[in-house]
Amino acid sequence: MxxxxxxxxxxxxxxxxxxxxxxxxxxxxxxxxxxxxxxxxxxxxxxxxxxxxxxxxxxxxxxxxxxxxxxxxxxxxxxVSDQKYIDEQSLDIVLSDVVIETVKGKKAPGSKNPRKKTRSVFYLTVNLDKSAEADLSATLNTRDFTVEDTDGRNYPVTAVEPDLVSIKPAGEAQITVYADGSPHWWTTKSMTVTVNKTVFASNKAISLSRPLAEAKKKQSDSFE
Known part of the structure; x- marks a missing residue:
């Protein structure tokens, strides 16, 4: 009960x-x-x-x-290693992609393997906050960018596209940075592209990194 x-x-x-x-x-x-x-x-x-x-x-x-x-x-x-927010300019910069491109050339005399040329390509996306008071324009030069890896190697920047970016509030722009050479896949952990502070009038240089394991590989007949 x-x-x-x-x-x-x-x-x-x-x-x-x-x-x-x-x-x-x-x-x-x-x-x-x-x-x-x-x-x-x-x-x-x-x-x-x-x-x-x-x-x-x-x-x-x-x-x-x-x-x-x-x-x-x-x-x-x-x-976030591949994203930076610049408060004074209301900018958000993202390293969208890293591509290692390889072009096979002719064989050197006495060699069984063809010569190879490589370059590292960095794709940046720049967003301007909609609260920005005015459009943002910036002129881009190869001397405004540097590229290095965790092995201490530096890569000469050969080209930057476009030469000029103009972004409206709530808009975005794409920047492509080309650097000569490529990292050692078996030792290099990551690559870093650095934007000079004068480009976007930031307080310091902007460094964006990406693990090499996330980089893409591309075989081409020639560099476009």
Whole structure:
């Protein structure tokens, strides 16, 4: 009788306990997700979220627009090796890609293997915040960029495209930096391209790094 009474009391308490309210979270891929009390879940919107290098949260809308949420990442400042935020110019600079290109030439006399020429290509994306008060223009020269790797090797910068970038608020520009030579795949850990501080009037030079393991390889008949 006591066992039955205890079971009835426990069942009554469970009925009186309210179900846990739905919880809003952000998934690892940056999308808003609602966790329902019944064990189900659903996406709340098609927007995604990201964190800038200085820890600010950004909402990325499906229509291609973006805006700061006014929040800071719970983890504090996020250290991203291939992304830099320049507060004084409201600029966000990302090292989008690194490609190691190889061109096979003719065989040298007495050699079984053809000669090879290589170059390292860095693709940078520059975004200007929509809160910027004016357009940003910058003239680019090879002397404004330097390239090095973790083995201490320096690579001469041979070309930069375009010669001039002009970015409107909420706009972006693509910059391609070409450097002669390539790293040693078996020893080099990463490569770094550095932008002189005078290019975007920043307080210091901007260094963007990428692990060599993430670099792409490309075989070509000639360098375009």
């Amino acid at each position: 006591r066992v039955l009474l205890s079971t009835v009391l426990l069942f009554s308490l469970l009925l009186q306990t309210p179900l846990q309210a739905a919880e809003q979270i952000v998934s690892d891929d940056g999308r808003e997700v609602q966790l329902n009390a019944d064990g189900s879940w659903e996406y709340k919107s098609t927007d995604r979220f990201a964190t800038t290098a200085d820890g600010r949260r950004v909402r990325l809308s499906a229509d291609g627009q973006w805006a700061y949420t006014g929040e800071k990442s719970a983890a504090g400042q996020k250290v």
